[in-house]
Structures are given as C-alpha cells and as structure tokens.
Amino acid sequence: MSYKQTMALTIAGSDSGGGAGIQADLKTFQELNVYGMSAITAVTAQNTTGVQGVYPVEVEGILQQIDSIQEDLPPHAIKTGMLFNSEIIEAVAGRLKNYEWKNIVVDPVMIAKGGAPLLLEEAVNSLKEHLLPLAEVITPNIPEAEVLTGMEIKTYEDKINAIKILSSMGPKMVVLKGGHDADDEESVDIVYDGDTITELRTSRIQTKNTHGTGCTFSSAIAAFLAQGKAPMEAVRLAKAFIQAAIEDSLDIGKGHGPTNHWAFNRKNRSRENHS
Numbered sequence: 001m002s003y004k005q006t007m008a009l010t011i012a013g014s015d016s017g018g019g020a021g022i023q024a025d026l027k028t029f030q031e032l033n034v035y036g037m038s039a040i041t042a043v044t045a046q047n048t049t050g051v052q053g054v055y056p057v058e059v060e061g062i063l064q065q066i067d068s069i070q071e072d073l074p075p076h077a078i079k080t081g082m083l084f085n086s087e088i089i090e091a092v093a094g095r096l097k098n099y100e101w102k103n104i105v106v107d108p109v110m111i112a113k114g115g116a117p118l119l120l121e122e123a124v125n126s127l128k129e130h131l132l133p134l135a136e137v138i139t140p141n142i143p144e145a146e147v148l149t150g151m152e153i154k155t156y157e158d159k160i161n162a163i164k165i166l167s168s169m170g171p172k173m174v175v176l177k178g179g180h181d182a183d184d185e186e187s188v189d190i191v192y193d194g195d196t197i198t199e200l201r202t203s204r205i206q207t208k209n210t211h212g213t214g215c216t217f218s219s220a221i222a223a224f225l226a227q228g229k230a231p232m233e234a235v236r237l238a239k240a241f242i243q244a245a246i247e248d249s250l251d252i253g254k255g256h257g258p259t260n261h262w263a264f265n266r267k268n269r270s271r272e273n274h275s
C-alpha cells in the first residue's frame with residue numbers, strides 16, 4: 001500500500017528559546033504527523049523573559065531556502081510568521097505567487113510578548129498589499145488587527161467591523177484571535193469566511209505560560225490544511241490543539257513558559273484508552 005507523506009513549510013523567525021517561531025511550528029507539525037520544513041527569515045536571541053536580539057537573514061538566503069524546498073520537497077501547506085521587513089515580505093510573497101502554492105496561513109506577527117518588535121513599521125503596508133491577498137487563512141490577534149485596519153478594537157461590533165475590513169484585503173478566511181481580550185471566562189476566536197461569522201469559544205486558562213500560542217495555533221491550522229481538512233475544520237482542530245497545549249503548558253524559565261506541543265496527542269490517547 002502506498003503512503004502519501006503530508007508536508008508543510010514554515011517561513012518564519014527562529015526563537016532560540018524554542019517556544020515560538022520556527023521551533024514551535026516544527027514541533028506542531030511533528031505532533032500532527034506532518035513532515036516539517038523551514039525557511040528562516042530572522043534569527044532571534046530569545047527566551048521566556050523576552051527577546052534579546054534580532055538578526056534578519058539576507059533576502060537572497062531566504063529565497064534560496066524556499067527554492068531548495070520547491071525543487072525537491074513541494075509542501076502541501078505553508079505558514080508564514082515573523083517576516084520583519086518589507087523587503088523580506090515582498091520577496092517571500094513573490095515566491096508564494098510564482099510557485100502557485102496553496103493552503104497559505106499568514107500569521108501577521110508584529111510584537112513579541114515582552115514588547116520587542118518583530119515587524120518594522122515600514123513593513124505593514126507590504127504585508128497588507130502583497131501577502132494577505134495570497135492567504136487561505138490569516139490569524140491576527142487584536143493588537144495586530146488594530147494595526148492592519150487602523151481602527152481601535154474594543155467592542156464586539158468593532159471586532160466584526162475589523163474582521164470585515166481584513167477580509168476585504170483578500171484572504172479567504174480571517175480568524176481574529178481572542179487571547180488578548182479582556183474576557184476572563186473564555187478565549188473567543190472569531191472566524192469569517194466572507195459569508196458567515198463563527199465563534200470558537202474555549203475556557204480561558206489562567207496561566208502565565210503562554211509563550212508561542214499564536215505560532216502554535218497558526219502552524220496547527222497549516223498542518224490540518226496540509227492533511228486535506230477544509231479551512232473551518234482545520235481552524236476548529238487547531239483551537240483544540242492550542243487549548244490542550246495551554247492547559248498543559250510548561251512552567252520552565254523565569255518568564256512566560258511555552259505551550260506544550262505533545263499535550264493534544266496525550267489527551268486524545270488517554271481519551272481512547274478510557275473509551
């Protein structure tokens with residue numbers, strides 16, 4: 001019997017502390033049985049307390065990584081994370097277009113938890129013009145959605161207006177993440193496919209260990225898309241994946257510990273053993 005290996009590519013920055021960026025993405029792919037590949041856009045010196053340094057990779061080096069992958073290992077889904085400047089964004093968008101890659105998840109990473117900028121201000125327009133229109137799914141958090149739309153997001157009505165503005169920028173699906181919301185009870189992500197609004201609600205977990213939640217969530221969406229799941233189903237499954245990863249997050253380091261990438265499978269295995 002032949003077996004088709006599912007493959008996904010992350011185009012993102014490296015987090016030396018292993019909780020976010022490329023490292024979180026590859027751990028997520030691995031846990032979801034997807035062969036993971038990477039094109040590194042920047043190296044960060046980072047740990048659970050914050051970002052100590054950012055070193056962007058030369059554009060030529062980024063494109064060569066992408067070309068090497070396309071030549072030999074074409075991916076079934078792609079996730080983009082930290083892209084840092086407009087030159088990198090435009091070069092990456094050019095390749096995504098030329099290679100006609102499908103199942104693109106854009107996580108519009110802007111600022112790390114401790115406040116360090118992971119995207120220069122000059123790059124916001126490039127992100128909007130060149131990358132968002134290529135995306136199957138985009139996953140802004142509330143501060144990122146505010147920057148992309150230029151509006152303040154406080155009320156439910158603001159969220160819906162912002163989602164519709166983001167949708168008009170060209171992605172097929174917008175997921176406005178609720179991790180930064182003031183709601184104490186639930187973390188609600190709002191999904192819009194250009195037609196229907198769907199709310200995905202989970203109980204808010206009280207923990208300081210949420211480093212890498214956005215990266216893990218978006219790479220889980222990419223992994224499920226690579227497996228052939230429909231976008232809405234991919235987002236629902238990714239929400240379950242991140243919920244388990246936060247519930248069982250790792251209390252390591254002096255700051256915000258990382259999420260636990262193997263929690264989802266452990267939870268599912270234990271459910272199967274008890275049924």
Ligand SMILES: Nc1ncnc2c1ncn2[C@@H]1O[C@H](COP(=O)(O)OP(=O)(O)O)[C@@H](O)[C@H]1O
Nearest residue numbers: 141177178179180187203204205213214217242
């Ligand atoms: N404390 C929490 N409890 C439950 N879910 C959370 C919590 N914090 C974040 N999430 C979920 O994690 C995912 C990433 O959201 P968010 O933290 O807003 O992203 P980012 O890391 O980009 O800021 C979303 O699905 C969000 O609902």
Ligand SMILES: Cc1ncc(COP(=O)(O)OP(=O)(O)O)c(N)n1
Nearest residue numbers: 013020021112113211212213214215
């Ligand atoms: C290299 C790198 N890329 C992205 C991020 C942001 O990750 P995120 O999942 O949003 O997590 P926090 O920074 O909020 O913990 C990053 N920190 N580093």
